[in-house]
Amino acid sequence: MSTAKDRAPGPAGSGLNDDIGEEKRLALYRSQVRLRDAEQRAFDLFLQNLVKGTSHLSLGQEAIAAGFAEAMVKGDLSFCTYRGHAHTLARGVPVEKVLGELMQKDNGLMRGKGGSMHLTSEKHGVMGSYAIIGAHLPIACGAAWRAQYRGDKDVSVCFFGDGTTNIGAFHEALNFAAVWKLPVVFVCENNLYMEYTPIKDVIPIPQPAADRASAYGLERILIDGNDADIVYRTAQKAFARARAGEGPSLIECLTYRHSGHSRADPAKYRPEGELEEWKKHDPVKLYRERLKQFGVSDAQIAEIDASVRKEVDDATEACKAAPSPPLDIITTDVYADGGWAWRN
Amino acid sequence: MAEISYRDAVTRGIAQEMARDPDVVFLGEDVAKPGGCFKATVGLYEQFGGVRVRDTPISEQAILGAAMGAAMTGLKPIAEIMFSDFIAVCFDYIANEFPKARYMSNGQTKCPLVVRTANGAGSRFGAQHSQSVENWCMMIPGLKVVAPSSPIDVVGLMAAAVRDPDPVIFFEHKSLYNSKGEVPDGEILDTLGTAKILRPGKDCTIVALALMVPRALEAAERLRIDHGIDCEVIDVRSLVPLDTKTILASVAKTHRLFTVEENPRLCGWGAEIVSIVADEAFYDLDGPPVRITTPHIPLPAADIMEDVVLPTPQRIMETIRRSLGS
Ligand SMILES: Cc1ncc(C[n+]2csc(CCOP(=O)(O)OP(=O)(O)O)c2C)c(N)n1
Ligand SMILES: [Mg+2]
Numbered sequence: 164m165s166t167a168k169d170r171a172p173g174p175a176g177s178g179l180n181d182d183i184g185e186e187k188r189l190a191l192y193r194s195q196v197r198l199r200d201a202e203q204r205a206f207d208l209f210l211q212n213l214v215k216g217t218s219h220l221s222l223g224q225e226a227i228a229a230g231f232a233e234a235m236v237k238g239d240l241s242f243c244t245y246r247g248h249a250h251t252l253a254r255g256v257p258v259e260k261v262l263g264e265l266m267q268k269d270n271g272l273m274r275g276k277g278g279s280m281h282l283t284s285e286k287h288g289v290m291g292s293y294a295i296i297g298a299h300l301p302i303a304c305g306a307a308w309r310a311q312y313r314g315d316k317d318v319s320v321c322f323f324g325d326g327t328t329n330i331g332a333f334h335e336a337l338n339f340a341a342v343w344k345l346p347v348v349f350v351c352e353n354n355l356y357m358e359y360t361p362i363k364d365v366i367p368i369p370q371p372a373a374d375r376a377s378a379y380g381l382e383r384i385l386i387d388g389n390d391a392d393i394v395y396r397t398a399q400k401a402f403a404r405a406r407a408g409e410g411p412s413l414i415e416c417l418t419y420r421h422s423g424h425s426r427a428d429p430a431k432y433r434p435e436g437e438l439e440e441w442k443k444h445d446p447v448k449l450y451r452e453r454l455k456q457f458g459v460s461d462a463q464i465a466e467i468d469a470s471v472r473k474e475v476d477d478a479t480e481a482c483k484a485a486p487s488p489p490l491d492i493i494t495t496d497v498y499a500d501g502g503w504a505w506r507n
Numbered sequence: 508m509a510e511i512s513y514r515d516a517v518t519r520g521i522a523q524e525m526a527r528d529p530d531v532v533f534l535g536e537d538v539a540k541p542g543g544c545f546k547a548t549v550g551l552y553e554q555f556g557g558v559r560v561r562d563t564p565i566s567e568q569a570i571l572g573a574a575m576g577a578a579m580t581g582l583k584p585i586a587e588i589m590f591s592d593f594i595a596v597c598f599d600y601i602a603n604e605f606p607k608a609r610y611m612s613n614g615q616t617k618c619p620l621v622v623r624t625a626n627g628a629g630s631r632f633g634a635q636h637s638q639s640v641e642n643w644c645m646m647i648p649g650l651k652v653v654a655p656s657s658p659i660d661v662v663g664l665m666a667a668a669v670r671d672p673d674p675v676i677f678f679e680h681k682s683l684y685n686s687k688g689e690v691p692d693g694e695i696l697d698t699l700g701t702a703k704i705l706r707p708g709k710d711c712t713i714v715a716l717a718l719m720v721p722r723a724l725e726a727a728e729r730l731r732i733d734h735g736i737d738c739e740v741i742d743v744r745s746l747v748p749l750d751t752k753t754i755l756a757s758v759a760k761t762h763r764l765f766t767v768e769e770n771p772r773l774c775g776w777g778a779e780i781v782s783i784v785a786d787e788a789f790y791d792l793d794g795p796p797v798r799i800t801t802p803h804i805p806l807p808a809a810d811i812m813e814d815v816v817l818p819t820p821q822r823i824m825e826t827i828r829r830s831l832g833s
Pocket of ligand 1: 246295296323325327354357424
C-alpha cells in the first residue's frame with residue numbers, strides 16, 4: 164500500500180515527508196514570496212517617501228503568516244498586530260489594498276482611516292490589527308466564545324510577539340481561554356526582540372510563551388517558525404483540537420525579523436553577525452530549496468516569482484495613480500448610523 | 508404596574524432582553540451563580556442557564572475584550588464591571604478598542620455591546636470604590652453613555668442599550684439600588700439620547716444625573732415651599748448622545764442654569780453642558796450658569812466626610828437661592 168511518504172518525489176532515503184502535498188506546497192511558497200515582495204516594496208516606497216506614517220515589516224517572518232493562513236479555511240478569523248501586513252495579505256487581501264492603505268490613498272483597505280497598524284478586512288476573515296500590545300488576545304477569546312456559543316466551527320487565530328507575553332492581557336486571555344475551553348489559537352512569533360530590547364533580558368525563563376503554557380494547563384509547543392511546513396502542520400493540529408472542542412493552544416514560533424522594529428529603526432542594537440546567521444535560515448530561501456528537493460523545476464519557480472512580482476508591480480502603479488481619500492469621510496462611521504453625531 | 512427596586516429593575520431589563528434575543532449573553536465576576544456583588548442580577552442564571560449567564564475570572568481586560576470579540580462576530584453581550592472605578596484597569600477597551608474599531612476599519616467592524624457597572628458614592632467605601640466616572644467615558648468619541656436614576660428608566664434604557672448597535676457604557680448608581688418606583692408590566696423600551704423633564708418650572712433649570720436627580724428634586728421642592736422659587740428639573744439620563752435640545756429649550760424659558768454633578772469638579776459633564784449653553788444660549792441667560800459638584804478631591808471613606816463632599820439637597824438649595832438672590 165502506498166502512503167503519502169512513499170509517494171514523496173524526494174531522493175530515495177531522503178526521508179522527505181509529503182504529507183503537505185504538491186498543491187499546498189506551491190501555495191505555501193507562493194504566499195511567502197508574495198509577502199516578501201509586497202513588504203520589500205513597502206520598504207522601497209518609504210525610501211521614496213510614498214509610504215507615510217509608521218510601518219512594521221515582517222521580513223524574515225513570512226513562514227508563520229503563510230503557514231497559518233494556508234491551514235485556515237474560509238470563516239476562520241485572524242487577529243493581528245500592528246505588524247500585520249503579512250497576516251492580512253496571507254488571507255488573500257489584494258496587495259493593492261494593503262499598499263494603498265500604507266500610502267494613505269483612497270484605494271486603501273480602510274481608505275486611509277486606519278493606517279498601516281490597523282489593517283482590517285472582515286470579508287477575508289481579518290478581524291483587525293491591534294496596536295495596543297496584547298489587546299487583541301481577549302478579543303480573539305470573545306470571537307471564539309461566539310463560535311462555542313453558537314456551535315460554529317471556525318477558529319480564531321491570534322498573532323503577537325514575544326514581548327507581548329509580558330503584558331497582563333496575555334495572561335488574562337490565556338487563563339480565560341483555557342478555563343472556558345475556547346476554540347482560539349494563540350501564536351507567539353518570537354523574533355527575539357520586543358522593540359529594541361532582547362526578550363531574554365525581560366523574562367525569567369528561556370522561552371517567553373512555551374515556558375508559560377503549563378501555567379494554563381496547555382501543552383508546551385515550540386517550533387521552527389521559519390519552516391512553513393512545520394508551521395502548517397502545527398497549525399492544522401491546533402485547529403483540529405479547537406474545532407473538536409478541546410480548547411485553546413499556545414504556539415511559540417522561533418523566527419527573526421530582518422528589518423528594524425519599525426520604519427524608524429536601523430536595528431543597531433543587534434550583535435554583529437546575528438542577522439547574517441539568521442539569513443542563512445531565511446524562510447523563503449529554505450522553502451525554495453525544499454521545492455527543488457521535491458522536484459519542482461526552476462522554470463516553475465520562476466513562473467510563480469514572476470506572477471507575484473506582477474501583482475506587486477501592478478499594485479504599486481495602481482496606488483501611485485490612486486487619489487487621496489476625500490475629506491468628507493473624516494466624520495463617517497464613528498457610530499453605527501454612519502455619522503458622528505453625539506448630540507441633537 | 509408594580510413597585511420594584513432599582514436593583515430588581517436591572518435584572519428585569521436584562522431578562523427582558525435575554526428572553527427576546529438569544530444573541531444576548533451576560534458575563535462578569537460573580538454575576539451568575541452568586542447573582543452579583545450588589546445582587547442586581549439574581550435569578551438570571553437560573554432563568555437563562557450557565558451558557559448564557561457566565562461567571563468569569565477576575566480579569567477585567569478579558570471580560571471586556573471577550574465582550575468585544577463576541578460583539579464583533581454577532582452576539583450582543585452585556586458585560587459587568589463590578590465597580591466603575593475598575594474601568595481604569597480595562598480602560599484600553601473603553602478608550603481604544605470599542606470606540607475606534609468601526610472608524611478605523613472604515614465601517615467594517617461593529618461593536619454592539621453594553622458594559623454595565625456600579626457607579627457613585629454613598630456606601631462609605633472610600634476613594635477606589637465610590638467614584639462617579641461617567642465623565643471618563645463621555646470624553647471618548649464612539650461610545651454612548653447612560654446613567655438612569657429610576658427603576659423604569661433602568662429597564663427602558665437597558666433595553667435601548669442592548670438593542671443599540673454601538674458600544675454603550677451603562678452606569679448604575681450604587682446608592683439607588685434600594686430605591687423604588689412604579690414600573691408598568693410588559694415590555695419597556697426607552698430611547699437613548701433623551702433627557703426627561705421631571706418637574707416643570709419657570710425660574711431656573713437644574714440639570715442632574717443619577718443619584719443627583721432625587722437630590723435635585725428634593726431641593727426644588729424645598730425652594731418652592733421655603734422661597735417660592737419654581738425650578739425645572741431635568742434628568743439628563745444619557746450623556747452621549749446628549750439631548751441638548753431639551754436643555755436649551757428649558758434655559759430659553761427659565762433663563763438660569765444649574766448643573767448638579769457627583770463627579771469631581773474638573774472636566775465634569777456639567778462643564779460641557781455649561782459650555783454648550785454659553786455658546787448657543789448666552790443671551791437667554793439672566794445670570795451665570797452655576798455648577799454644583801463634588802470638590803476636586805479623592806472621596807473620603809468616613810460617612811460624615813462623604814456626606815459633606817457630595818452635593819446635598821441642602822447645598823443645592825442654598826446655592827440656587829443665593830444665585831437667584833432671594
Ligand atoms: C501597551 C503598549 N505598550 C507599548 C507599546 C509600544 N510597542 C509597540 S510594539 C512594541 C514591541 C512589541 O514586541 P513584540 O511583542 O515582541 O512584537 P514584535 O514587534 O517583535 O513583533 C512596543 C513596546 C504598545 N504599542 N502598546
Ligand atoms: Mg518581538
